[in-house]
Amino acid sequence: MTFAVAAVDLGATSGRVMLGTFTDDRVSLREVRRFPNAPVRRTYGGRTELRWNFGDLMEQITEGLREAVRQEPELSGLAVDSWGVDYGLVRSGRQVDDPFHYRDSRTAEVVEETHRRISAARLYRRSGVQPMAINTLYQLLDDHRTGRLAEGDSVLLMPQLVEYALTGVARTEATIASTTGLLGADGAWDLELARELGLPVSALPALVGAGQERVPLFADLGRVLGSDGLTVTAVASHDTASAVAATPLAAGDAYISCGTWGLAGVELEAPFLDEAAYREGFTNEAGYGGRICFQRNLMGLWLLSECVRRWREQGDDQALPQLLAAARSAAGRPVFDVDDPVFAEPGDMPRRIADWYRARDLEPPGFPAEFVRCIVDSLAESFAAALAAASRLTGRPVRRIHVVGGGSRNALLCEAIAKRSGLRVLAGPAEATALGNVLAQAAVAGRVPREPEAVRAVAERSADRTSFG
Known part of the structure; x- marks a missing residue:
């Protein structure tokens, strides 16, 4: 039924x-x-x-x-x-x-x-x-x-x-x-x-x-x-918690839940309150089934959204898929700090990015595809660094990365994460949060056992994933 x-x-x-x-x-x-x-x-x-x-x-x-x-x-x-x-x-x-x-x-x-x-x-x-x-x-x-x-x-x-x-x-x-x-x-x-x-x-x-x-x-x-x-x-009503609940994590796996924000981390059984974790910007948020999402809260796709919005205001109506395709052949630049507070508020994001480069005597991107390439590379570097730090702090080796949320549809980003981390990346599902939401409801109704592993087994059967690296 x-x-x-x-x-x-x-x-x-x-x-x-x-x-x-x-x-x-x-x-x-x-x-x-x-x-x-x-x-x-x-x-x-x-x-x-x-x-x-x-x-x-x-x-x-x-x-x-x-x-x-x-x-x-x-x-x-x-x-x-x-x-x-x-x-x-x-x-x-x-x-x-x-x-x-x-x-x-x-x-x-x-x-x-x-x-x-x-x-x-x-x-x-x-x-x-x-x-x-x-x-x-x-x-x-x-x-x-x-x-x-x-x-x-x-x-x-x-x-x-x-x-x-x-x-x-x-x-x-x-x-x-x-x-x-x-x-x-x-x-x-x-x-x-x-x-x-x-x-x-x-x-x-x-x-x-x-x-x-x-x-x-x-x-x-x-x-x-x-x-x-x-x-x-009442499900895991924080979207990250629902997304991670629908991510089939195994030993050695890490996750990146990538939407407006990027949350990169590993799942733990208890909070990790070491002072080094505090100094390195990690947070402990409750997950489904009493688990802990030990992660850095990072800039996500909002940078791209704000740039596209600004270019449209200026008369450039290229959609993000077109820009990503053009970005594949665009010249690379040194990565920039996507989590610099200057990028935190809405506004003219391309100008802020260009100013960031100029302030450091670096050549800024020149046209939209170059901006997109810089953003993708910089996000990937941020995510890879966060997962390397999570592994070092917790003593848990990371061998594979799951990318879920809207960012899993961005092949260029997933490729860049695989390249910069040196790890295999599994991308999908894009609607991990909704899947986790539905699975928690199914568990309450007795259609799925409530244990996180049982929920994840159904999630794995329910969504296709793409491998990178």
């Missing part, structure tokens, strides 16, 4: 609603709706802010779910995953306002103030999460400073904010909570730290694990979608 569910998979540049069907011990995915997810700039009190348009996001999700029900009337349920760190505030069943975008610059002063009170190294020892200005912790402290935090009585991370709009239930799933900087290395909210920083612990909803709880949709919403009785399952 076919088992069908919907995966609401939200990325920091686009979202999608995927229909997942489980038949004959494998999952097939079908995209039913894809939509852009771009921040909006708004001016409040003389300051330009970067926010998410949550109302538009929910309209797109609702339309996608309606289409999923139309295509599969026996749909059993749905689950939501998204990027980390961002959140919304709610009070008495009402959303306070649109969530801030993590690339908003509001936390710069807060980070410095916080580290004068509690060192970054101490924060790392408590949570295992690399202190970064985008982290939920610093965003909450800025909201506390401005008084915005007092306007809400619950802080809901993005997947659970969507769930709240669908069900009215406030909760926090553990993998997405691990991106906040407020989840202790023991997997529980660090209430002592929250109190020390003056944050209201009552605003942190109860934690649930991936696959531990299903809640019903609002009845009215179910009628709008055309299906009564749908439930929302």
Whole structure:
């Protein structure tokens, strides 16, 4: 008997609603709706802010779910995953306002103030999460400073904010909570730290694990979608955790989950809190089944997206596949530091890259294909270096790399990763996050054993992969 569910998979540049069907011990995915997810700039009190348009996001999700029900009337349920760190505030069943975008610059002063009170190294020892200005912790402290935090009585991370709009239930799933900087290395909210920083612990909803709880949709919403009785399952709602859950890792394997961001690392059984890991920029985020994603959070395909956007504004409408094809024969350049803060905010990315080279007396790329070649080579170098460091720090040899997410479709990037790492690369699936989302729902429904290895065995049967190197 076919088992069908919907995966609401939200990325920091686009979202999608995927229909997942489980038949004959494998999952097939079908995209039913894809939509852009771009921040909006708004001016409040003389300051330009970067926010998410949550109302538009929910309209797109609702339309996608309606289409999923139309295509599969026996749909059993749905689950939501998204990027980390961002959140919304709610009070008495009402959303306070649109969530801030993590690339908003509001936390710069807060980070410095916080580290004068509690060192970054101490924060790392408590949570295992690399202190970064985008982290939920610093965003909450800025909201506390401005008084915005007092306007809400619950802080809901993005997947659970969507769930709240669908069900009215406030909760926090553990993998997405691990991106906040407020989840202790023991997997529980660090209430002592929250109190020390003056944050209201009552605003942190109860934690649930991936696959531990299903809640019903609002009845009215179910009628709008055309299906009564749908439930929302708490899966590994951090998109990286879902993607890694669907990656068939074996001994000696590492992963690169490459989308807007690039997450490069290895899976561990427990957090690795060594001071050297902190110094070298590694973070410990919760994964499916109690595993730990020990990884560097790196620049991903956003650099390419921003360059393409800028060239289109200037009248060059070449699509990325054309640019990648031209980049194969473009002259190479020394790699640049893709994680330099100068590349962190939206803007004229080709100019910033050229300025980076000029500031170091290096010849910059001259035309779009050369920029693309430089970006691809530099991303590959960043990923290869991160995995070499993860292997050295943990003492675990890395013999093979899985590239999943949108970056797995980029053959030039996968080839460059194989070349710079000297390792075999397996690319795919591109929709690893949605696959992990669907498989977690199948596990809750008893269609797949819950153990990570069993989930991965189904994932391996469900998706093709391409080998490089």
